Amino acid sequence: MKLAVVNFPGSNCDMDLFYAIRDGIKQAVELVDYRATSLKGFDGVLIPGGFSYGDYLRSGAIAVHAPIVKEIIRFANEGKIVLGICNGFQILTELGLLPGALIQNEKSRFICETVDLEVENNQTIFTSHYQPKEVIKVPVAHGEGRYYCDEATLQELKENRQIIFKYKENINGSVDQIAGIANKEKNVLGMMPHPERAIEEILGSDDGLKLFQSLINPEVKVND
């Protein structure tokens, strides 16, 4: 499998994600510049955390106008792997590939902390290595991570089992404690916590590793 990590100006977790793939799950991975116009040859695209364009205006808002984005949309529509972490999640919601929005934390402060997440849906290509309802430790680091969507959207998310990760304790005021969601087809995942920072015991947790392992070898049949 060969994955692309997209590097926008201001992305700063790009290398962390790159190493998680190269060293964590030992798969082929390349950094792809935001000006690139093709993702040919890749099986999936990963959008890293950081502050694309300084998070100016709204996080993720400016990145969606970069050339590479057309290819990200194509991947999403073709059912290929699209994973956005932190700023990557923000970009995916700005793009409309995932519903809702990420807004400033309830207490308006940046939070860097390792938190407990519950795996809400382990029947996806991203989570098949986790047990149902498994509680995992994954770091968060964000100022604009409060997931917001309206009531109708929330119902839809629930009905379609699109809620993938929830915070055990609602650290930022997210609707329904949502930490990560997928699209209906479950090939696009966005999450605020950073699994790529939790792939080695010495960093405090290796619970994020299973997410990446699921990608190369999904052990479940993903529903429809």
Added chain:
Amino acid sequence: MKLVKVYVTLKDSVLDAQGEAIKSAINTMGYDKISDVHMGKYFELKFASDYQELENDVDKICDDLLANPNIETYRYEITEAE
């Protein structure tokens, strides 16, 4: 020169955490007759004055960039400036 002033505010259904925080700060400062605070963004865009499709394009710029329709609404005014 055309000056476009754009105001972007959160939809009513979205909790305005900053607005709330500011309101309570204003209360703490001793002004208690305040009933509501909302915080939004304000933009000033300047365009060449011979711009034909300005209104049309400003709409697009707001929809596609300045506001996020999931959570925000916007309005704008176009004025002449030097």
Added chain:
Amino acid sequence: MKLVKVYVTLKDSVLDAQGEAIKSAINTMGYDKISDVHMGKYFELKFASDYQELENDVDKICDDLLANPNIETYRYEITEAE
């Protein structure tokens, strides 16, 4: 009800990093007749309508809280609203 609209903008001499980033995004989107973008903050404050010293107090609220006098300036409008 009194509605106060406050506009806070960076002083001219202060770097507007966001405005610059937004301007170049608008350029990238294909609108090249834009010459300048500034980004500021916009507040809507609601007060009880029998507020006597409103103007005076709004000045203080802006000076002490809403605007940072080192880098920003503000202006406001007071209107009647329900």
Added chain:
Amino acid sequence: MTEPTAEQIKTEKIYQQWGLTDEEYDLISEKILHRLPNYTEAGLYSVMWSEHCSYKNSKKVLRKMPNHSDRVLAGPGEDAGILDIGDNQAVVFKAESHNHPSAVEPYQGAATGVGGIIRDIFSMGAQPIALMNSLKFGPLKDGKTKHLVNEVVAGIGGYGNCIGLPTIGGEISFEDCYEHNPLVNAMCIGLLNSTDFKHGTASGDKNLIVYVGAKTGRDGIHGATFASDEFTDTKNKQRSAVQVGNPFIEKLLMDACVEIIEQHSNWILGIQDMGAAGLVSSTAEMASKAGSGLKLNLDRVPQRETGMTAYEMMLSESQERMVLCVKPEFIDDVLNFFRHFELDAVVIGEVTNDKQYRIYHHDELVTDIPVDSLTEDVPEYDRIEKQPQRMIDDKDFHFEPTISSLKETWLDMLKRPNIASKKYFYQTYDSQVKANTLVRPGSDSGVVRIRGTKKAIAVTNDSNSKYVYLNPFVGGQIAVMEAARNIVASGGLPIGITDCLNYGNPEDPEAFYELDKSVEGIASACEIIDTPVISGNVSLYNEYNEVAIYPSPMVGMVGLIDDFKKVTTSDFKHGQDLIYVLGQTADDFNGSEIQMAQMKKLKGDLRPLDLNQEKLHQDLIRQAINQGLLKSCHDLSEGGLAVALSESAFGNDLGFEIETKLTSKQMFSETQSRFLVTVAPKDQMAFENLVQRDFELLGFVSSQNIFKITTADATVQINGQAAKSNWKEAIACLMK
């Protein structure tokens, strides 16, 4: 507004407003130029001859510090110092103060402090890997101070988080003397993947000077002079020239500079950041160091505002800008390289071989002066020093705390802002970005591993200014040794330091005494443990209405951990582990936190520090860690044993049962050279045989969350959760 003429500058003594003295002005006009300097020239001298740029008051003192060791590849004089850590790798670090800008505009002042120190690191070609900071404020009692603290912390986090460097530690403390003059010191650590590096020089006739990065505006003009000036109520109001940081641009600049030096080192001869005194300071230093001259054309400088004068452009402190010296044959490569990163890059001048500094603006020669006169001819002052009267009067005073209830005193001490958990602040800093952080803020040192190796780097910032106030020499020694204990406790070998020397007005003999003696203290401690001072920064004139801050040297120490398996933290790990204190405890209450708590002021002298014993204890701890004997290790500092025990228990919600011959008072003594360690029961003999003497077995860790203590005069039992909530909630409570 038209600029004053050279004559007017002289007769109206305009130079005085910029901080030049009559003697300095005369020296410039009579001995150096043999004519009157024009407006631009006088402006250049005034910033370059400010304390901030020239160290004219502190140079003599700074020379006392050791700056050599087997590891030193570059010391003071470069943007940052460099230490060899083996395997053709080196660490690069420096600390910088941004006290005055932060007092005026806290968010931007702090943010640009972080931005500035990061540039110092990547201008050496190093990849920045971690950030630290040391902050001092007035007590958290009024809205003004809370606002200041919030903004400074937000500025530090805002910049570091956005650029994507982990903030792995630091310190925050609160004392009255910092109320109007907060201290904001930031430190950056970088990694150089090769032991060759770029000096900040501009050499070789006709080589080109390239400007890269953000456009120049009228920001922070005279920032350097202003940093060398005292605060008073009235002056504070007039200042408006605030620099604003743009961490997004700095991220691009950082990535570009690291890459160009790593991959195209042959293209460039020198690189330097534009920090204090912007364009003039960077270019003049580069030329002067190389023994060259320079010709600059200001019309080419990217400008954000219209109508800027030469004076304004040369002195502007707009952020996120660098200067490079490039060989003409590679100029297109270099310009294209930076354009690829979407950064402005333009040629603004060239190197000459006549040692003159010439500036053209609108086709006019606006400056023509010897370049060395800006950097080398600054008069060096030998200030008068006098021991502060308090030190003579209070020499024999010995503070004794009163403890009517050990339990109450204990719980109260845990709530004191200087002791309570600072998580409320540091959780707003991204401490893990880059996925290398092994120890996050909250332990003794922050630790980052070096990816691809077994090595890790431990870093700490320390500055207990209360000790320095009582006895500058001993206080200076303690600052270094406390830092070293933090490094050692984390499993590291101290290898070098950087410092920020924050003091009052050097023209005040008592303040100068504090500076001089504490530097002697720092120097003597550094000699003993072989930690050269490889970089640093001086911030003088920290006064408000003529009352100086405590003399506050900040020591930023870096330690090397050869195998990350040795990383040790301060948290107790398992029930039944034995708890030891290494080092004797005496009645050391002068300068202690309990003195502040009970007497509300500092008074008395400090006992001399036994440097050899200190070193012995550090060596023993290192050996114990190397032999795998320690489950946890914590240095004893503010609040003494009582506080250290509690802190170690909090992390994993454990408890302890101890019985000691010490008195209840001594539980709060701040005797130096002590460590609190835990050892697995099976290693008891091995540990005791190694240490031999000077230790006390206090008791053991208990898996119940209860603190049981029997001292020589009391027995208490404290609920661990109650103690922890005092310690954990105190700051958030005060910040409400």
